[in-house]
Amino acid sequence: MASKLNPWRSLRSLAVRTRPSQPYHHAQSTIRAALPTGRRGLTNDTSIRSPPDGADLPPPSSAKESLPYIEPFADNFLNAEALAALEKAASGEDALSLSVEGLKYGMPTPPAKHEQLQDRHHPVIHQVTRMLMRDGKLSAAQQHLSFILNYLRTSPPPKVSPLRPLLPGSPPPHQLPLNPLLYLTLAIDSVAPVVRIRSLKGIASGGQNLDIPVPIDSRARRRMAIQWVLDIVTKKRSTGSGRKQFAARFGAEIVAVIEGRSAAWDRRQIIHKAATASRANLVHPALLSGKRKPRSKL
Template identity: 50%
Template sequence: MHPKLNIWSACRALSVRSRPIFHWPQQCTAAAQARSIWIDSPSTSQRFPDQNASNLHPFDVSPSAQEPAPSENDVALSQLQMAAYGLDPFDPEVEGHKFGMPSLPLPRDLHHKHRYDSVVVQLTKLLMRDGKLSKAQRDMAMILNYLRTSPPPKVSPLRPLLPGSPAPSQLPLDPVLYLTLAIDSVAPLVRMRAYKGMAGGGRSLEVPVPLEARQRRRTAFQWILDVVNKKPTKGSGRAMFPNRVAEEIVAVVEGRSGVWDKRQLMHKQGTAARANLNNPQLRKKGQ
């Protein structure tokens, strides 16, 4: 019978052990987790300086000083004991992994090709010129840093952002959210599609077509870039283009940007042309 299935071995495994059966390589993990701080936990502020003063100087903390390393004999003995208790001493969950095995399936951001937010990746590629992705990424990092350091936006009631958006004071510390909110708020819902000659007399038939989320973001960001490219430069250096983009994004959130008018115009055209959806020719084409 396999030892794991033996009920007595399981009882033995539950018994009180006088000494540790296995030397856990991760000595300070528990302490570290106890000390770990969450940015929004209220206890952070009290705990932070104390740790610094008491625990965090490298001179008197050395693992070898605290406990002598176990000899090979001890390790072998503990492995034998584990085998006796019905546990696998070479289980990959236990042996050879300092931080344990990752839980599967892996979260999206652990894959190096998907490590950034999808909106940020899309907008970065729209920023890219001449195939220079690395430069575009640096520009995007600077845009996000600008948003992080600029004062909280004053949202205009005339140009409301997406419903359910957080308070403006919370936006700068989450620049990705700030950017996403700005883009999604001005993104148009439809685009106009022209069917040539279908309106009769050689005129084209304008029909509104709904857009996917990615398409909407792309349109909105292209509009923003159009505005940015028409702005005069204010200085030289690598931070200047990103600064202009970031200023326009702040202007969008504050309702000052001309991009809002473009969106409104597009929606107006869509509303006016929606009757064209019932055009018999179009229906015929659809069939």
């Protein structure tokens, strides 16, 4: 790894290999020592070879006149990479960025000063992991979530029910196993309720409670949907044994949510029906008089 104090350490391996500029009348050992890369196949130069043993070398005077001009650098891919790196460094670019070109997927982006370490994950991954955690065992919850995503990735494409459609703009069902995170997010956001029922105590006539619908934010919506799925999963029986049984049951319930077979859709329908029936309470005289104002989370 290159040092910030000495960025030229990243160019240590990019050594420029030169061709011999001496004529053939010099010592034969000097010529053989200057061409070790040609025998290893690191250069495509075939014009310069060591003379065979016992061959007569040309005289010095005639060699200087007959030999053509030889460029100082051998034309191979190592020299081309080294020269390109030197040109970039000479132009003022960061020498540390030269090593990124050799990576397959590039270097990860380091977090900024205002970002924290737990923000490196997707919000759905972070929230589901915290809700799966029991007794403070975060590593066990992360392992469960890894098994759940692997179950969604290896499951066959689901069959979406037209009676319970998913969110508008969702990808085709046959593409969901290719992205298990999108698979999980789409299932949670589709079954999550849009509103919740808030009960105002003693505000109606005769000291009765008044139920009004209140919109909720996306994090609270996802929390309710994840809790519904967890309640259903904990009541199911495992079909086998092993540490992957909980992940298999949770993944199967996510597939059931996408296909419209999960009981979480019924709980969502109950809340929406109650919210539709209590819409008239929003114009109740007790609310309009200013005695009690409902608080909503947008």
